[in-house]
Amino acid sequence: MSQIEIKNVSVTFQNKKQRITAVSQVSIAIQKGEIFGIVGLSGAGKSTLVRTINGLQRPTTGEVIVDGINITRANKSTLTRARQKIGIIFQNFNLVQNRTLGENIAFALNAGGYPKRQQNKKITELLDLVGLADRKDNYPGQLSGGQKQRVGIARALANDPDILLCDEATSALDLETAEEIVAILKDINTRLHITIVFITHQLEVARSLFQRVAVMENGHIVEQATAYDLFANPRSAMGRRLVGRFLATALPSEIRQRLASVPGQLLALRYRGEDSLDPIITKIAGEIGVNVNIIQGRIEYVQAKAIGVLTVFVTGQAAQLLAAIKAFKQQVDQVEVVPL
Known part of the structure; x- marks a missing residue:
């Protein structure tokens, strides 16, 4: 059984002038422990689709099932419990600037109800996991972009999630730093067997990180394949366009x-x-x-x-x-x- 099942999901927004379909009839099954990528150009609907996984975006039609829980129908308390097992990493890091790295992670631990007497040990373990064990008392302004994203990863792992959502997590970084973040995520996936869903327009990331990948265009999934098959022989016009740029x-x-x-x-x-x-x-x-x-x-x-x-x-x-x-x-x- 798949850990994440997205079944015929559509997301439509209505403004004063028009009705916009951001996601249209998308179905994806993601297995436990795999690294699954969603690629496409800006505006393809990637972020909207991923937000349906943790219930931050409710589908207009269709349903999302995570670890057997129907996220689209869950009540508030059930959804809260489900979200505690889903970490998220953002493109712009989302760190609180006037709090130390340790305090940034403690904020996530407090939100998840983690025992206060055990937090210092947990914070040290998380920062060590991303190679920043000696920076606990530093502030975000003292870090490089790559180091900030490492803290973002540590914070996302604070409550021992089963799933990690990455929303363009390397887009704000240079290529060399992005490769470092990819290496950290691969290590975390191997060590913790955590499922990673990563959205990006960067094929450099897709090449080295993803095991399977879906290509999005105008809200539709136009191709699903292993990462290798996408690069070797893309089937869709958008797949060929994206891979063609990289190769x-x-x-x-x-x-x-x-x-x-x-x-x-x-x-x-x-x-x-x-x-x-x-x-x-x-x-x-x-x-x-x-x-x-x-x-x-x-x-x-x-x-x-x-x-x-x-x-x-x-x-x-x-x-x-x-x-x-x-x-x-x-x-x-x-x-x-x-x-x-």
């Missing part, structure tokens, strides 16, 4: 101008695994009679599995170019014809 192999304008003066076709190839495509390229070139020049390439790792990206320039007669493109499509996961 883009943009060429310098000088090279594009030089290639544009030569009859031929530029192709972006994506394939699974870290083996070279040299044998395939040699075979296609020999059998069809085209020249294939490798322009650039790289290998990315998603959940420790390789995805290769290669840009090649193929020259030959028009019919030969079409035959070469067809042959590449039969040999690799994805072929994109790149206009010059």
Whole structure:
């Protein structure tokens, strides 16, 4: 049985002029202990959807069930108890500036009814978990952005939640710091077996953190897949758009101008695994009679599995170019014809 079940959920807002559907007929099942990602552009409905999990947003239709509790129908006391087992990390940290780090965490402990005589020990344990054991008496203004988010993680874990919701938790951070936060979350997931639901538009995060992922567009889930399958072979137009940005192999304008003066076709190839495509390229070139020049390439790792990206320039007669493109499509996961 899934730990989180989102069943045909829609969320609609009504203002004076129009009715806006932020989430439309979404169904997702999230398993206990997994790291599940929701990706999409700004305004896709990600935050609204995640807020239905802890009852901060009531669905217009559909239902959300968490650990067997119907969140959409729960009374106030039941919802309060359910929320105590759901931590949340925010994009902008949400720390109280005039309280020390220890006091920020104590605030969450008090809200959850944690015994006061045990709080100092718990605060030390939580700060140690995120690598800030020596900063208990510091104020948020004395920390970097990454350190503030570490405190946000510690505070979210104050009441030993079973589920951790992360709302664009790395968007305000530089890439290197975001990777540190991702490493901490992966460690927490492994150590505590806590379920993590993470929403983001950053594919760098999705690559290294998520096990499964849903792609949102205009309130709809347009694709669900493992993280690796999304990167290797996205099925939806939005999935291809997001992954294409991350795996883009943009060429310098000088090279594009030089290639544009030569009859031929530029192709972006994506394939699974870290083996070279040299044998395939040699075979296609020999059998069809085209020249294939490798322009650039790289290998990315998603959940420790390789995805290769290669840009090649193929020259030959028009019919030969079409035959070469067809042959590449039969040999690799994805072929994109790149206009010059």
